[in-house]
Amino acid sequence: MSRKHILAPALLAVSALSACAPGDDTGPVEIRLGHVGAPESLYDIVANEFAERANERLGEAGRVIVYGSSQLGGDDVLLQKLKLGTVEMSLPSTVMSSVIDGFGLFEMPYLVQDREHMKRIEEDVFWDHLAPLAEAEGYRILALWENGFRHITNNARPIRGPEDLAGIKLRTPRGVWRVKLFQAYGANPTPMPLAEVFVALQTGVMDGQENPLAQIASAKLHEVQSYLSLTGHVYTPAFVTVGEARWQRLPEEVRAILEDTAREMQEFVYETAARMDAELLEELRAAGIEVN
Structure with missing residues (x-):
């Protein structure tokens, strides 16, 4: 078989893959926005x-x-x-501190006082x-949106002070500072995807978790928890994020509309x-659920 005949199928395969791969978008583009929120959540x-x-x-x-x-x-x-370009947009929150140390700022307990304070942090520090x-x-x-002020639920006891967390198996999102925070308080924190939390609480694999009220309610975590403690220990923004490489391949008018709309959404979000x-x-x- 000639070299030409050997190469022909390979060239066809490469051509097909190139047609499917993300490139410079000149026609209508599909913007996939992925997030972890359940139906009726803030997300x-x-x-x-x-x-x-x-x-x-x-x-x-x-x-x-x-x-x-x-x-x-x-x-x-x-x-x-996002980096691979197989999703165009997402709403990461705590996880950003696992890949970028500086984002650990938003893992510090009781740093953000309220949403007006968050706006000042955004203006003076974030950008x-x-x-x-x-x-x-x-x-x-x-843009910056919101995940929210986080509160603790569990099946052991009301949390009125750090000492009440001793020994509690607590699900956290993936974030090194969040894990260190609850270890310092005496809990046994374990990072776990949000989609797995309900079953972990239901089966006793975890005693508790911490999330904004919107996530707690929409994921129905209160159905398998006895106590809700309004600790408000951390405020987590939601970062409206894109992968830079994929972003640059989108048409300029599409980029402008997405960015302007994301920024304008903040007041609605808050x-x-x-x-x-x-x-x-x-x-x-x-x-x-018992609230304290």
Whole structure:
């Protein structure tokens, strides 16, 4: 067989792969936004609102499609996919401190007092000092949204002080500083994807977990927990994040619409989060979990 005949199938295969690979997008583009939030969570509500607003502006240029409930992977997997360009957008939170040390700032307990304080931190610290660290790792952050103020649930006892955490098997998100925080308090923290938490609590693999009220309620974690302690120990932003390489291959008008819409969403996110915190606390109390 001639060299030409040997190479022909290989060249066809390479051509087919090139056609499927991300490249410079000249036609309508699909923007996949992956997140870990369950239906009716804050992530779910704001991601869908963002998609609706962005799609109205994009018209025939592209379309944002939201994949929630970890359909495209947990936070760490989504970060990898952003770099690979197989997902265009995601909403990482705590996990950012595992890949970029500077993001451990948001793991410090009781640092953020309220949302107005968070806005000042964003203006004075985030864009000049932290966003460039993400860019150095191949990520671009378009805007800051919210994951929320985190509270502890468990099946052992109410948490009124750090000493009450002694010996409690506590699920945490993947974040080295969060693990160190709860180890210092005497708990036994274990990082675990959010999608696995309900069963871990239900079966006793974990005694408790910590999350914003919106995540607790939407994932129905209160159904397998006895106590909710309003510790508010950490406030975690949600970073509207893209992979830099894939971002640069999107048409300029698409990039502008996505970034502008993401920034404009912040007030809606904060207002929705504040409303949900008030409403969900009453709903959780009514559902029977003991609140302190």
